[in-house]
Amino acid sequence: MNKRLLVIGFVWPEPKSSAAGSRMLQLLEQFQSQGFDITFASTAKKSANTFDLSTLNIATQAIKLNDASFDDFVSQLQPDVVLFDRFMIEEQFGWRVAEQCPDALRILDTEDFHGLRKARELALKQNTELTTELLQNDTTKREIASMYRCDLSLIISEAEIEILTTQFKIDIALLCYVPFLLEPVSKAAQSQLPLFENRGHFITIGNFLHPPNYDAVLYLKQTIWPLIRKQLSKAELHIYGAYESQKVTQLHNEKEGFLIKGFAEDVNAVMKNAKVCLAPLRFGAGLKGKLVDAMQNGTPCVMSSIAAEGMFSFNACQTEPVEVSPEDNSNSITNGFIEDQAETFTQKAVELYTNGNLWKTKQEQGFKILENRFSKTHFTQDFAERIASLQSNIKSHRENNFIGNLLQHQTMQSTKYMSKWIEEKNS
Structure with missing residues (x-):
């Protein structure tokens, strides 16, 4: 039995x-x-x-x-x-x-x-x-x-x-x-993902009932996104999440390129077509599923240290150690950048969005992190x-x-x- x-x-x-x-x-x-x-x-x-x-x-x-x-x-x-x-x-x-x-x-x-x-x-x-x-x-x-x-x-x-x-x-x-x-992302699956030049916008995703996600969207709207648009006037931010309420949908502004997309039936379909994922979480705990979704679809991220917590540090189960320190993240092995200040967060977001070689490097690091850190x-x-x-x-x-x-x-x-x-x- x-x-x-x-x-x-x-x-x-x-x-x-x-x-x-x-x-x-x-x-x-x-x-x-x-x-x-x-x-x-x-x-x-x-x-x-x-x-x-x-x-x-x-x-x-x-x-x-x-x-x-x-x-x-x-x-x-x-x-x-x-x-x-x-x-x-x-x-x-x-x-x-x-x-x-x-x-x-x-x-x-x-x-x-x-x-x-x-x-x-x-x-x-x-x-x-x-x-x-x-x-x-x-x-x-x-x-x-x-x-x-x-x-x-x-x-x-x-x-x-x-x-x-x-x-x-x-x-x-x-x-x-x-x-x-x-499951690690196979080489065959990696090769089928859209290339840098075929992707065209920023993305963030998260259940809107979860308070850290809603706070992050507000922070993007009020602080970070205006700074990004000053440098990338035609860029768009696509915001996905289940259970959007009126307080979320009223943030939608096509003129600003700040687009509330709502529930994503297939997160992979929307994530793989985005160029950069933004995760400026200001509070929270645990591991962030949005970062996993991004790495699985080859989408580099700019994230806060709270968003990155637990994702990249070394653990004994790794076959190849991957280390990161939020205090010294400039050369860390991550799928992007860890930044807590709006100005530097913006700088790295624009850099990832415009630099194809850097973008490819961070994408490859994301695949390695998934295999080394989270392979079941x-x-x-x-x-x-x-x-x-x-x-x-x-x-x-x-x-x-x-x-x-x-x-x-x-x-x-x-x-x-x-x-x-x-x-x-x-x-």
């Missing part, structure tokens, strides 16, 4: 709408390769962009918040492993899983470090540096508590592992580095062995996680008793 995995999703996967949706499908593929039968459950409503999981032979189940029907469902399913999609889902369902399936391995997929993203957003709004006080916000406290309650947390960025282990002293035994799990073959075996080892040694693993045990004590389970109160109130 195959092992059983239950994934409790914050939303149903939408790989065409967000990097989170693409990553979820990558994780599902990895668990299937390990011999798991998968059930995906969520309280969210499905949308027109929801991926059809039945095409991957994955069962689906609609579930309810604050409702004992979930207890019956999970007790009957008896999964061997439960994956919580973001800490909010673990808060809502983790205690129910622990009660009904105490032997099931509990894994948190953080997607990105939400507490870090919140701290950077606060720093931006307050026009201050990121401080320890800002980093120790309520979101961080909730998220790290969730990590301790789980047996393993999947972390997408090495930079976030560094913060969690050094600043918050989390035992590395509770963390597992799992970035994007990709670097991670799949270690990931499978980590899961198997935890399942075999779950008792001792949990005994070594005293803080996790502490947080399971009834005096620490406010979310459990709040849920029970809501359930009773609704009955």
Whole structure:
């Protein structure tokens, strides 16, 4: 009999709408390769962009918040492993899983470090540096508590592992580095991409419901794009993203070449025809799917250090080390340039847009980065062995996680008793 995995999703996967949706499908593929039968459950409503999981032979189940029907469902399913999609889902369902399936391995997929993203957003709004006080916000406290309650947390960025282990002293035994799990771009595929001279505009892309993406579009509109247009008066910026609202569409201005294009049915089709990708993110966390999309389609980028974080630094899985330092990025191996000041960001954007030789060099570096940093073959075996080892040694693993045990004590389970109160109130 195959092992059983239950994934409790914050939303149903939408790989065409967000990097989170693409990553979820990558994780599902990895668990299937390990011999798991998968059930995906969520309280969210499905949308027109929801991926059809039945095409991957994955069962689906609609579930309810604050409702004992979930207890019956999970007790009957008896999964061997439960994956919580973001800490909010673990808060809502983790205690129910622990009660009904105490032997099931509990894994948190953080997607990105939400507490870090919140701290950077606060720093931006307050026009201050990121401080320890800002980093120790309520979101961080909730998220790290969730990590301790789980047996393993999947972390997408090495930079976030560094913060969690050094600043918050989390035992590395509770963390597992799992970035994007990709196929390298073959030489044949590279040769089919449009050439420099056949591409003709700038591009940026990102789900507009994600606050860092909307902020970046505003920053482009108000600060960077006017500087680029002073030097490239005929250039256009094509802006793609799912779920654009009126506040986004009203930024559209054909005279300025600032064009809101909305949802991209095929990100590869629009990315490969662009000459340069712009990613001036001023806050955020995790790895940026837009940079991966750009590298896969041979489109060099100009990006902020926050956008670049975790994308280019060295890790032990690389076959050929690729190193980058945001403090000294002029000669870094990236698929473009890392710049945080509007003037230098503009300078590098114009340079990439007009210099074919430089553009080709950066394009080739992007292909190498994908192969060296994110080829799934670097991670799949270690990931499978980590899961198997935890399942075999779950008792001792949990005994070594005293803080996790502490947080399971009834005096620490406010979310459990709040849920029970809501359930009773609704009955």
